[in-house]
Amino acid sequence: xxxxxxQHLDNRPEGEAVVGNFKLVxxxxxxxxxxxxxxxxxxxxxxxxxxxxxxxxxxxAQPQPxxxxxxxxxxxEVVESKHPKYAVxxxxxxxxxxxxxxxVDGNQVGAxxxxxxxxxxxxxxxxxxxxxxxxxxxxxxxxxxPKEGDTVVITAASGxxxxxxxxxxxxxxxxxxxxxxxxxxxxxVTEELGFDACIDYRANPDIKTxxxxxxxxxxxxxxxxxxxxxxxxxxxxxxxxxAFARVALxxxxxxxxxxxxxxxxxxxxxxNRLKIEGFIVSEHMxxxxxxxxxxxxxxxxxxxxPRESMAEGxxxxxxxxxxxxxxxxxxxxxxxxx
Amino acid sequence: xxxxxxQHLDNRPEGEAVVGNFKLVxxxxxxxxxxxxxxxxxxxxxxxxxxxxxxxxxxxAQPQPxxxxxxxxxxxEVVESKHPKYAVxxxxxxxxxxxxxxxVDGNQVGAxxxxxxxxxxxxxxxxxxxxxxxxxxxxxxxxxxPKEGDTVVITAASGxxxxxxxxxxxxxxxxxxxxxxxxxxxxxVTEELGFDACIDYRANPDIKTxxxxxxxxxxxxxxxxxxxxxxxxxxxxxxxxxAFARVALxxxxxxxxxxxxxxxxxxxxxxNRLKIEGFIVSEHMxxxxxxxxxxxxxxxxxxxxPRESMAEGxxxxxxxxxxxxxxxxxxxxxxxxx
Numbered sequence: 205x206x207x208x209x210x211q212h213l214d215n216r217p218e219g220e221a222v223v224g225n226f227k228l229v230x231x232x233x234x235x236x237x238x239x240x241x242x243x244x245x246x247x248x249x250x251x252x253x254x255x256x257x258x259x260x261x262x263x264x265a266q267p268q269p270x271x272x273x274x275x276x277x278x279x280x281e282v283v284e285s286k287h288p289k290y291a292v293x294x295x296x297x298x299x300x301x302x303x304x305x306x307x308v309d310g311n312q313v314g315a316x317x318x319x320x321x322x323x324x325x326x327x328x329x330x331x332x333x334x335x336x337x338x339x340x341x342x343x344x345x346x347x348x349x350p351k352e353g354d355t356v357v358i359t360a361a362s363g364x365x366x367x368x369x370x371x372x373x374x375x376x377x378x379x380x381x382x383x384x385x386x387x388x389x390x391x392x393v394t395e396e397l398g399f400d401a402c403i404d405y406r407a408n409p410d411i412k413t414x415x416x417x418x419x420x421x422x423x424x425x426x427x428x429x430x431x432x433x434x435x436x437x438x439x440x441x442x443x444x445x446x447a448f449a450r451v452a453l454x455x456x457x458x459x460x461x462x463x464x465x466x467x468x469x470x471x472x473x474x475x476n477r478l479k480i481e482g483f484i485v486s487e488h489m490x491x492x493x494x495x496x497x498x499x500x501x502x503x504x505x506x507x508x509x510p511r512e513s514m515a516e517g518x519x520x521x522x523x524x525x526x527x528x529x530x531x532x533x534x535x536x537x538x539x540x541x542x
Numbered sequence: 543x544x545x546x547x548x549q550h551l552d553n554r555p556e557g558e559a560v561v562g563n564f565k566l567v568x569x570x571x572x573x574x575x576x577x578x579x580x581x582x583x584x585x586x587x588x589x590x591x592x593x594x595x596x597x598x599x600x601x602x603a604q605p606q607p608x609x610x611x612x613x614x615x616x617x618x619e620v621v622e623s624k625h626p627k628y629a630v631x632x633x634x635x636x637x638x639x640x641x642x643x644x645x646v647d648g649n650q651v652g653a654x655x656x657x658x659x660x661x662x663x664x665x666x667x668x669x670x671x672x673x674x675x676x677x678x679x680x681x682x683x684x685x686x687x688p689k690e691g692d693t694v695v696i697t698a699a700s701g702x703x704x705x706x707x708x709x710x711x712x713x714x715x716x717x718x719x720x721x722x723x724x725x726x727x728x729x730x731v732t733e734e735l736g737f738d739a740c741i742d743y744r745a746n747p748d749i750k751t752x753x754x755x756x757x758x759x760x761x762x763x764x765x766x767x768x769x770x771x772x773x774x775x776x777x778x779x780x781x782x783x784x785a786f787a788r789v790a791l792x793x794x795x796x797x798x799x800x801x802x803x804x805x806x807x808x809x810x811x812x813x814n815r816l817k818i819e820g821f822i823v824s825e826h827m828x829x830x831x832x833x834x835x836x837x838x839x840x841x842x843x844x845x846x847x848p849r850e851s852m853a854e855g856x857x858x859x860x861x862x863x864x865x866x867x868x869x870x871x872x873x874x875x876x877x878x879x880x
Contacts (some may be wrong), residue, residue: 434808452810466804470772474791474820475594482812 205233209518210273213303217258225258226274226522227356233305236368242284243309247302248518248539249277250525274302274521279319279329280542287311290438295319302521304541314489323504331536332500332510336364339485340430343452344372344395346488347481348428352377356428357418359437361402362389363373364510364536365454368499369430371508372395375498378428381421383437385531392534393518396509405437406465411468414440430454435465451480513534543580545572545707548611548625555596559867563596564612564860571643580622586877588659588863590770600638605871606704612859617657617667618880623851625649630730635667639799642879652827661842669874670848671837674702677823677826678768679833681790684826685819690715694766695756699740700727702848702874703792706769706837708735709846713836716766719759719777723869723874725832730872734847743775747750749806768792772802780810789818813870849873 207230214227236242254276257268267460268275278300284289287310290296296316300306308315319329335430342347350373351357358369361382379522382393382402392404401421408414411427418426418440424488425446431438445451469493512534515524521539528537545568550566572578592614606613616638619702620628625648626749628634634654638644646653657667667677678696688694694855696707701721705813711718720731720740731740739759744767746752756764756778764783769791771775783789840846851871853862859877 227796370818443819453808465808466806467808468804470791470803470805473818474822476826477820477822478818479820480811480816480818482817484812487815524666 205235205306206244207231208233208303208305211275211306211518211521212272213258213270214269215270221255221258221526223526228291228519230277231388231473233307236284236286236307239287239310239315241282241290241296243278243280243296243298243300243306243310243316244282244283244542245278245304245306246331246540246542247279247298247327248302248521248541249400250515250521250528250533250537250539251276251336252529254525255529259435264497272371275299275381276301277330277335278306280306280328285310285375288314290318295321295326295539298333306516313430315392326502327512327536327538327540328503328510330538331364331512332368332508333496334504335485336536337368337499338367339363339454341372342427342483342485342488343430344369344376346491347452347479348430348450350376350378350428353379354427355379355381355422355424356430356443357381357383357422357426358430359383359405359433360512361377361397361399362530363533364537365430365432366393367397367535368502368508369511371397371502372498374398375507379422379424381418381426383433389534392511395486396511411440411443413435415443416445418493424451428452438465439468442467442469442476442478445472445476445478447476449478451478453480453482456467475525513537515539517541543639544574544582544643545570546641546643548642548757549608549856549859551596551606551608551612551649554598555607557569558597559593559864561860561864566857567642571645571789573621573728574624574645577625579620579634579646579654580635580645581616581618581626581634581638581644582621582880583616583618584878584880585617585639585665585668585880586859587654587673588853588871588875588877589673589712589767589864590867592863593867595604597625601749612638614639614767615668616644618644623648628656628874630653631663633659635672640739640856640877642856649741651779659713662838665876665878666848667833668843668876669702669850670706670841670846671834674874675706675837676830677753677792678703678707678820679710679837680744680823680826680829681792682714682766682767684829685790685817685821686768686788688714688716688766691717691735691763691859692765693719695719695721695749695760695764695779696742696768697721697771698869699731699735700849700873701871703768705735706840706846708737708748710836712736713840717762718761719756721771727872734849736771743837743869749774749778749781753781756782763787766790776803777806779805780805780814780816783816784811784813785814787814787816789816791818791820792822836840851875853877 282294298316361384382399390402391397395415403417408417550565623842636654688706699722720737728740731737741755767789
């Protein structure tokens, strides 16, 4: 059996997460039992929610255990199989964690899913046609539920969720406005992802300037907002909401480190009769088939061409993850292992 | 025609509202035109939302105009009529404002509604069987939508909305926990209104003590919350919410004066996958008949016996209103004019 390198969570962050929280460990992969499958990971997914799990505090998921392999989504290839449903060479999506190989029970419901790479590149099953894409779909379709002509706004617009959100919202006839960090990302969001406008938060670093920029980019106000950053941007968006606007809330990167970020004027929820709903897409598995079908179609037809930030090798995962938390990635952050 | 005393908004508050913002004015009631009705007001309703309208800033309603009679709900008796639908002696609910008489166009849709005082006292049409009652009904039934056995919490529990909310929630098999100011109100909430528990916010003046009190009163966590105060109580309740809890948000008394009150940990909306929805009951007229029917039944059968705080005479309205904003009332705050 092959040697397997893993990234463990060695200790929990105090405030900001650092490289020293992780530890690279080498292990042997055990021989396969009946019905087990050995998957060689081609790509690991790095996602902001992982930061929350590094804390011990109460959250929607169990904390990541100390001294064990970091959990996370993976795509790869079956290299050995003792399960009749899986053959060597099958491409599979799973939750194999930050390691080069995983041994998976082929009978466990939802643990592995075979995918077709004819029209959709394998790595996209961790992004646009995977969890981030379905996250965008659920927030837009099930919570924001836009009408044609509505104005919708999303933060981290150049990322995996943002790019899928833009394509899905344009397909529904919305005006789509992104928020991203820096002129390069903003140019990409409008020119390549097809957003109608993009606001650079670095050039608008406080509620006053951001609110003014939103007013210009959203002359008819904001009907829907996908929130995944928190802080002053959330405050500024609420100031520009129309009556009965809907806010889908999934991830508040800015708040994972250290002190919680307040919402400074919650009275606006009443004044504008807003609906704000938090969600975790893994709790809504019933929508995945419909969402993945639409997302796969958008990618196959070229209407959604998501960008990827690729780190190389399992040893690079911690640094790439910390960069993601600081917005250094450009598009979906992956680690390439093969 | 009778002489009519009115309370005008003379100037807007700077920070806290004061008696000097109002001005008592005497006017003649004009002779009736065809289809008009002259109503003598028996009771005026005083409600927290009026404070918001005294400001000039953007809100869901137009600001109260300066130099004009304060707007507000009224019940009274028709004393003269040039409209075929209304006869002298009819009891009517309307929106006559802070004055002793009003002249109403009987053809204006929704301006007047005849009511039956056989089983429901006239004043209750401004409270339990009026706007506050329907507010409680909408928040509970349409937003919180509780299942039997759910734990629901409401602030200002001894007030008009709170008392109706308690009766409606008990009828649905919920555990109902109130929050009110002082031991007398808390005793009333549990002993007379039938709540399962009541927390005195004066004895729990910060997030830590309030959160502990909520844990004791809600051993199974909180599934639904009716928010009408804001501030640290809102923060403390969110800490105790169960996954998928619903928050109906209608009125944030604590925030009407001066600086907006922040929500300190909005990440809980994601962590507990909460739904928070602001609403104004006048925008949901379609539910009023169903809600008023249930509320009238609860009052007529004695299951809902709301208390009233009664000020006497139009001259007392400003002081009674300012007392309401400070929680000095006990039950629905009215001004008795006849």
